[in-house]
Amino acid sequence: MRIAILGNSGSGKSTLARRLAKLHELSYLDLDTVAWEPGKVAVPRDPAEAVADVRAFCIAHEKWVVEGCYEALVEATLALAPRLIFLDPGLEACLANCSARPWEPHKYASQNEQDEKLAFLLSWVRAYYVREGDLSRAAHLALFETYQGEKQRISTQADSMANLEFEFRN
Numbered sequence: 810m811r812i813a814i815l816g817n818s819g820s821g822k823s824t825l826a827r828r829l830a831k832l833h834e835l836s837y838l839d840l841d842t843v844a845w846e847p848g849k850v851a852v853p854r855d856p857a858e859a860v861a862d863v864r865a866f867c868i869a870h871e872k873w874v875v876e877g878c879y880e881a882l883v884e885a886t887l888a889l890a891p892r893l894i895f896l897d898p899g900l901e902a903c904l905a906n907c908s909a910r911p912w913e914p915h916k917y918a919s920q921n922e923q924d925e926k927l928a929f930l931l932s933w934v935r936a937y938y939v940r941e942g943d944l945s946r947a948a949h950l951a952l953f954e955t956y957q958g959e960k961q962r963i964s965t966q967a968d969s970m971a972n973l974e975f976e977f978r979n
Contacts, residue, residue, distance in 0.1 A: 810835060811867070813886045814876035815949050816896030817937040818930060819903035819910070825896065826876040836870035838863070840877025841916065860885045867891075880948040893960040895953040897946070902965075903934045 810833055814822045823839060830837040843862040846852040863885045867873060875886050887893070907930050910923075917923035937946050953960060 810872050811886070811889055811891035812874040812894060813883050813891040814874065814894045814896060815880065815883045815952065816878065816898075817903045817946065817949075818878055818934050819905075819907035820896035820898055821902075821906060822876040822878070822896055825894070826874045830874050833872065836866070836873040838866050838873065838875045839915075840875065840879050840882045844877070844879050844882060856881065864888075878944055878949075880943045880945075880952050884952055887956060887958065890958045893953060893956050893958060895949060895960070895962045897949075897962055897964050899964070900935065900938065903937075904931055907931060907934055 812826075812829060812835070814826050816822050826837055826839070829835060840863070843859045843866075844854060846854050859879075859882060863875065863882050867875065867886050867889050873891075875883065875891070877883060883893075908927065912920040912923055917926070937944070939945075942948060953962060
């Protein structure tokens with residue numbers, strides 16, 4: 810089983826990926842971990858190195874789930890024919906999820922630091938629908954529409970959790 814999950818910040822990618830990884834004993838890759846220089850604040854990695862790391866992860870593991878908002882990094886998984894899931898629950902759901910997000914120690918030194926960045930994150934989430942490039946809804950939708958493999962677009966959180974977990978069990 811191979812799964813690639815794409816969507817806006819707050820769309821539920823990490824939650825769904827972690828649940829599927831646990832349920833099916835899949836290796837899990839959060840694309841934030843390869844997109845940014847480790848230990849440096851907001852310093853992107855060389856894109857070619859990040860793509861190489863994603864490919865290496867996917868080749869090294871027979872069963873995996875990869876998730877993130879980076880169209881080019883998700884695209885790097887498609888040669889291995891994963892099921893592509895595009896989480897597209899809409900702006901309000903993404904904003905609510907970001908506002909309710911528990912502390913992410915792999916991204917922030919403290920809950921307070923994470924809370925201080927919330928206004929920026931919410932602004933980033935809103936811009937998803939109008940910005941251009943790799944991190945935009947337009948790029949995500951284009952990748953989803955052109956992918957010839959198995960794919961699913963999810964527009965509600967109930968579908969992304971309950972129905973997918975049931976579907977993957979059977």
